[in-house]
Amino acid sequence: MTVEGRLVLAGAPIGQAGDVSPRLREVLESADVVAAEDTRRLRRLATELGVEIGGRVVSYYDANEAGRAQELVETLKQGRTVVVITDAGMPGVSDPGYRLTHLAVEAGIRVTALPGPSAVTTALAVSGLASDRFCFEGFPPRKGGDRARRLATLSAEERTMVFFEAPHRLADSLAAMAEAFGADRPAAVCRELTKTYEEVRRGGLGELAEWAAGGVKGEITVVVAGHVPGDSEPDLDELVAEVDRRVAEGTQRKTAVAEVAKAAGIPKRELYDLVHRRSATP
Structure with missing residues (x-):
């Protein structure tokens, strides 16, 4: 059975408000409920776009996601349109959104998306690394031992890998990647994508780890080349x-x-x- 409500996952700009689609403007004005990861950032975006949000605005972030998702499903069952928008990029991709989507699908509610900017594919495109096959690994574990074990499982991964990382953990993560994948493994650190101080730093993981040790600021996406099996693997x-x-x-x-x-x-x-x-x- 299909319920008349509609859940819309809305891709938000990762840096430039001008990157929004006309459809995002329309849905922000017409939706019954807009669930935002940060309501203040949403209102700031609406002001920059000259958009008046027509429906009710509620918070929807990591700490309240489980409870709020149930509440929003009930709203959807009433035939309402609910839009989920996170701070940047696509809801559900290292951002709140998965739980609500899962519950909506189970309830027979229509789920659709407004495609928008994504740090994952943007970084992949500008990295200069192979993009025909890739995997998104999210944030590496924070603890050193857990991180080393996770990276060790990826040492033979042949697809290009994309990671998110916090700036204050970047140097440690790059050093761990250099140990797990080899210091010469090609990679790119993409910082502040589409923003005023955008920077893409390319090189071997060891070299990038040394660079990051000096301190890095901003939103970070790391792209790492996959393992290339050679004709003569080491004996x-x-x-x-x-x-x-x-x-x-x-x-x-x-x-x-x-x-x-x-x-x-x-x-x-x-x-x-x-x-x-x-x-x-x-």
């Missing part, structure tokens, strides 16, 4: 043997692993785990 037995040789000559195991992994262009953690397993085998 792991030879790499372990080289580590053993260096250790026998007096180099600390940790240092030997780091040096050999860097030279071979493979993640240090992968080689360390292999060396550890081999040494533990009788």
